[in-house]
Amino acid sequence: MSSPRVNLWIVRLLVVAIAASLAACGAASAPTLAPTAALPTIAPTSEPSATMVQTEEADESTPEVTAEATGESVAMGDGVFADAVRGDSLFHYGSNGAPPCSSCHVTDQSAPGRFALGPNLGGMSERASTRIEGFSAEDYIHQSIVEPTSFLAPGFRNSMFPRYGELYSAQDIADLIAYLLTL
Numbered sequence: 001m002s003s004p005r006v007n008l009w010i011v012r013l014l015v016v017a018i019a020a021s022l023a024a025c026g027a028a029s030a031p032t033l034a035p036t037a038a039l040p041t042i043a044p045t046s047e048p049s050a051t052m053v054q055t056e057e058a059d060e061s062t063p064e065v066t067a068e069a070t071g072e073s074v075a076m077g078d079g080v081f082a083d084a085v086r087g088d089s090l091f092h093y094g095s096n097g098a099p100p101c102s103s104c105h106v107t108d109q110s111a112p113g114r115f116a117l118g119p120n121l122g123g124m125s126e127r128a129s130t131r132i133e134g135f136s137a138e139d140y141i142h143q144s145i146v147e148p149t150s151f152l153a154p155g156f157r158n159s160m161f162p163r164y165g166e167l168y169s170a171q172d173i174a175d176l177i178a179y180l181l182t183l
Helices: 004-025 084-093 124-131 137-146 170-180
Strands: 073-077 080-083
Touching: 080 084, 080 170, 084 170, 124 137, 124 170, 137 170
Parallel strands: none
Antiparallel strands: 073 080
16 A cells, blocks of 8 residues: 555646646637727718609509408408418417417318327318307407317317417407418
């Protein structure tokens, strides 16, 4: 067995070797950044840089109301007009802290076997009007969004985000319904 004095010398030698290794690794100084020139400031002008020219006369006709995703308003009742294109955006991207519907739902009827947490919403415009007697397609979809436990599709359990009715405005919900009616 070695004496404590020899062990102490070995420990000291190891400490010095480790310190020397660390000093060698960190000996290079940190690089200094070269100074950069300031970006020039552009003074504002009173003249616009572009002008708008109207080349055609405005179309004064009233567009036909459809549920097609055209960006035009769709009458939803109660004086609310919905935009299916905006609803498409809400469906795929969400808004106001609410997750997008596409997180759990697919909309392609040609992919019935694709895994989804929620039912496939392809063909919703046809199915929604016949799900619950006395409910229009719009009412059925609205109720399903604001109170997800009201109607559960066969084979699915209650797993829908419960706060769409709180986080989405009446306009958001109307836009989403208009989009779903295009499917």
